Amino acid sequence: MTTVRQWLQQTSDLPLIECELLLGEVMVLSRAQILAYPDRAIPANALQQLQPTIEQLRAGQPFAYITGEREFWGLNFRVTADVLIPRPETELLVELVVELAPQGGNVVDLGTGSGAIAIAVKSERPDLAVTAVDKSGAALKIARHNACRLKADIAFHQQSWLQGSNAVWDIVVSNPPYIAERDPHLAALRAEPRLALVAGTDGLDAIRQIIPAASKQMHQNGYLLIEHGFDQAESVQQLMSVAGLANVHSRKDLAGINRVTLAQYAGR
Ligand SMILES: C[S@@+](CC[C@H](N)C(=O)[O-])C[C@H]1O[C@@H](n2cnc3c(N)ncnc32)[C@H](O)[C@@H]1O
Incomplete structure (x- = not known):
């Protein structure tokens, strides 16, 4: 016994x-x-x-992949090995979008994965028109499933960041891959999709693509918000300033780490 x-x-x-x-x-x-x-x-x-x-x-199989679910923003998301398991620190992005988005504005979530950010934002702010994109068709399938079961009306597109679209946004939000190719932390993340994690030799490749593209497709006073690694805030701030964005600053997560950097498009 x-x-x-x-x-x-x-x-x-x-x-x-x-x-x-x-x-x-x-x-x-x-x-x-x-x-x-x-x-x-x-x-x-x-x-x-x-x-x-x-x-x-x-x-080493993550618990969330075994049970097939993970809670994020109080909502229950389906997760499979095709998507990153949503992290609690990403709730900071949701909090900021909910606070900053203008009434009836439009939001795009770049690299939506399970749909966590887009769906959480829509659940708090049904007035917003929310679009979510991902390069991975398999991830989008999970995101669509989550949007359907959580009754979130979201437009999904398979594309690389903002490529091929000329829409203009009030809010561009992203939790892109930001781990460097040789980062030893990757060993503990073997089960999650590499496309969701790794971004070049310094982890900044995706962010380097997103910032200049987003800064050309934002409404005046629109916001760009990006989650990044614990030691990347300064580099991301610099990239945003070089792209001509204003009010560049970072916000700390609950662990006191600069986790999100944001800025505004002040117009031409
Ligand atoms: C760190 S995961 C974030 C997933 C989800 N937003 C979250 O916070 O849990 C990054 C996502 O970006 C997607 N991605 C990677 N490269 C991309 C690209 N060039 N264009 C669009 N999405 C991309 C990956 O497929 C993955 O779903």
Whole structure:
């Protein structure tokens, strides 16, 4: 017989909360019920059911890809290995867009992945016309699915950043790939799509394409907001200033790291 307590000890090399949630799922109990009775015996068939999932976690498969979902901005998103798992720090971009977008304005989310930013923005600000683009057709399929199940009216396009479109925007928002090709952190991110993560030798290739393109397609006083790596704020600020944007500044995430840099198009 294996009790809840014993099983959680056996899996103590893995994140506790993930093990508790998995156990709850196979035993059809809430996490609170699991925690309340640590001496409850786990039925043999439940142990058997858990085994392959535990092996996947030990092999480095992210929990969100195993369960097929991740919460972002209080909404439940479907995620597969075709999309980046939305990160909590990206909620800062949503917060800023919700605050800065003019009533009835238009917004484009560049590199939408699961659709997290676009859908979260639309859920808070239904007055906005939201468009989302991605180069990956497989990612767009997931984003469309999420928009449909979360009832968000969003226009999706498969394209590279703003290429091939001459629309003009009040808000251009992006969480682009920003990791350098040889960054050692990539080893821990093997399961996520490379297209969503890597941007050239210094991690700034995508941002270097987005800033000049966006600054030619913004309404007067429109905003460009870009998420970036913990050490990239200065470079992104410089790229925005060179592109002629005004009010260039960065905002910190909850960990106190400059995570988003934004600027305004002041007109010609
Ligand atoms: C860091 S992920 C962000 C996903 C999502 N916006 C989020 O915050 O969770 C970057 C996204 O950019 C997309 N991407 C990469 N290169 C692109 C390009 N040239 N044009 C459009 N999208 C691109 C990737 O497919 C990926 O979905």
